[in-house]
Amino acid sequence: MFNFEKEFLSDLNKEVKTGTTVMAVTFKGGVIIAADSRTSSGSYAVNRVTDKLTPVHDQIYCLRSGSAADTQIISSYVSYYTNMFSIEEGSKPTVKKAAHMFREFLYQNKQYLHAAIICAGWDPIEGGSVYSLPLGGSIVKQPFATGGSGSTYLYGYCDMNFKENMTEEEAEKFVTYGITEAIARDGGSGGIVRKAIIDKNGVRRKTVYGNKLKKFWEK
Amino acid sequence: MSGIGTGYDLYPTTFSPDGRIFQVEYAHKAVENSSTAIGLCCKDGVVFGIEKIILSKMLVEGTNRRVFSVGEHIGIATAGLTADGRRIVQNARQEAKNYENFTSDIIPIHVLTERLSIYVQVFTLYNYIRPFGCSLMIGSYDEEKGPSLYCIEPDSVALGFYGCAIGKGKQEAKTEISKLKLSEMTCKDAVKEIAKILMKTVHDETKEKEMELEMSWICKETKGKHKLVPKKLIEEAVEWVKGQENEED
Numbered sequence: 001m002f003n004f005e006k007e008f009l010s011d012l013n014k015e016v017k018t019g020t021t022v023m024a025v026t027f028k029g030g031v032i033i034a035a036d037s038r039t040s041s042g043s044y045a046v047n048r049v050t051d052k053l054t055p056v057h058d059q060i061y062c063l064r065s066g067s068a069a070d071t072q073i074i075s076s077y078v079s080y081y082t083n084m085f086s087i088e089e090g091s092k093p094t095v096k097k098a099a100h101m102f103r104e105f106l107y108q109n110k111q112y113l114h115a116a117i118i119c120a121g122w123d124p125i126e127g128g129s130v131y132s133l134p135l136g137g138s139i140v141k142q143p144f145a146t147g148g149s150g151s152t153y154l155y156g157y158c159d160m161n162f163k164e165n166m167t168e169e170e171a172e173k174f175v176t177y178g179i180t181e182a183i184a185r186d187g188g189s190g191g192i193v194r195k196a197i198i199d200k201n202g203v204r205r206k207t208v209y210g211n212k213l214k215k216f217w218e219k
Numbered sequence: 220m221s222g223i224g225t226g227y228d229l230y231p232t233t234f235s236p237d238g239r240i241f242q243v244e245y246a247h248k249a250v251e252n253s254s255t256a257i258g259l260c261c262k263d264g265v266v267f268g269i270e271k272i273i274l275s276k277m278l279v280e281g282t283n284r285r286v287f288s289v290g291e292h293i294g295i296a297t298a299g300l301t302a303d304g305r306r307i308v309q310n311a312r313q314e315a316k317n318y319e320n321f322t323s324d325i326i327p328i329h330v331l332t333e334r335l336s337i338y339v340q341v342f343t344l345y346n347y348i349r350p351f352g353c354s355l356m357i358g359s360y361d362e363e364k365g366p367s368l369y370c371i372e373p374d375s376v377a378l379g380f381y382g383c384a385i386g387k388g389k390q391e392a393k394t395e396i397s398k399l400k401l402s403e404m405t406c407k408d409a410v411k412e413i414a415k416i417l418m419k420t421v422h423d424e425t426k427e428k429e430m431e432l433e434m435s436w437i438c439k440e441t442k443g444k445h446k447l448v449p450k451k452l453i454e455e456a457v458e459w460v461k462g463q464e465n466e467e468d
Contacts, residue, residue: 031240041366081321085322088333089327089329089330090329094324095321096323096324097323097324100321100322100323100324101321101322104321205329
């Protein structure tokens with residue numbers, strides 16, 4: 001018996017996940033973060049122009065992967081606390097502080113959450129920094145980090161091409177090509193490439209639309 | 220018994236007609252009954268000194284501490300009811316630890332001071348808990364920001380000081396402190412100066428029993444950690460004070 005709901009609407013009842021590709025890379029003078037733009041619910045793309053680059057504070061951003069609901073609520077908690085602390089202390093928070101707050105939420109609630117975060121930004125003490133917070137709630141500071149379902153296709157690419165202290169142009173190329181490749185190979189990633197460059201002057205956002213994405217080997 | 224605040228002084232929840240809360244003022248009186256404590260901001264740190272009256276020859280020296288560490292980098296000196304002081308310090312330690320766990324950074328002294336201030340203020344709001352009968356001096360030293368010293372009174376007012384005194388002899392002590400050139404003084408010099416103020420100006424040898432000096436510091440030498448001043452330095456300071464006295468004669 002043909003069941004309309006079961007066949008067509010079941011996708012909409014699946015949990016919304018940001019099956020995703022995100023990257024954050026430090027370069028000389030700051031960090032550059034990039035993400036794809038697909039939010040999926042099963043095989044239905046709920047949003048094909050999602051903005052996964054979420055501001056936490058003026059010069060601190062986070063990249064969200066896993067359950068969209070979980071990551072949204074945690075990033076708004078951390079944003080709230082960093083803002084409160086910066087008012088109390090009279091100075092902007094460091095990326096380390098924001099990243100450790102993420103860790104506290106992710107670890108203490110690990111039974112309930114399915115969330116992985118990359119926290120990246122610029123502060124005057126460390127310069128550009130990237131912190132990776134995977135599923136279990138651990139925290140690791142890295143020169144670059146990738147996350148989401150599409151990141152599995154990028155391990156080789158990143159290992160071969162990353163260099164410390166790249167220029168801004170080199171770093172921008174590095175992340176753009178990386179996300180492009182992941183979009184090509186990963187079903188959970190797609191759409192456009194959104195980028196943000198965070199340095200001592202603030203945040204500059206850029207977008208690369210689908211038709212402008214470089215085509216690598218493909219038939 | 221009739222006194223100044225009769226009728227309006229039973230609970231902190233009652234204002235007097237001239238706008239005072241007598242219970243909080245009586246808490247100040249409790250602080251003024253206690254022996255003096257001094258805090259000084261020098262160019263390379265903060266030094267605390269407390270005049271401790273030796274109540275009995277049976278007491279072990281160094282017991283009945285009135286100076287406490289919060290985290291490693293902050294020191295708190297109390298005057299007034301020591302038990303009340305210990306309660307606030309316990310709260311301060313909790314705050315410092317929670318802050319550190321949440322943000323992975325050590326708590327800045329002005330944040331801790333504000334939080335303690337808010338905590339102390341709560342106890343001036345209800346009729347079933349009394350205000351704290353103690354004043355606290357909170358001190359810290361940072362390579363970048365330099366020394367910081369704050370004082371919280373029972374009415375929860377927290378002010379930043381270059382030099383401060385609380386307790387019985389605070390007026391005389393403050394007069395002496397204002398004569399010192401604090402920005403040019405090192406912590407080692409401050410130890411001597413505090414010993415002099417406590418032993419000579421504040422402590423009355425004829426009226427009171429013997430005294431013991433309890434001193435602690437947070438300075439460049441201790442790498443920003445709150446430690447008790449080494450016993451040797453205190454003894455040298457006491458000798459120096461006694462030497463000064465002989466010179467004057």
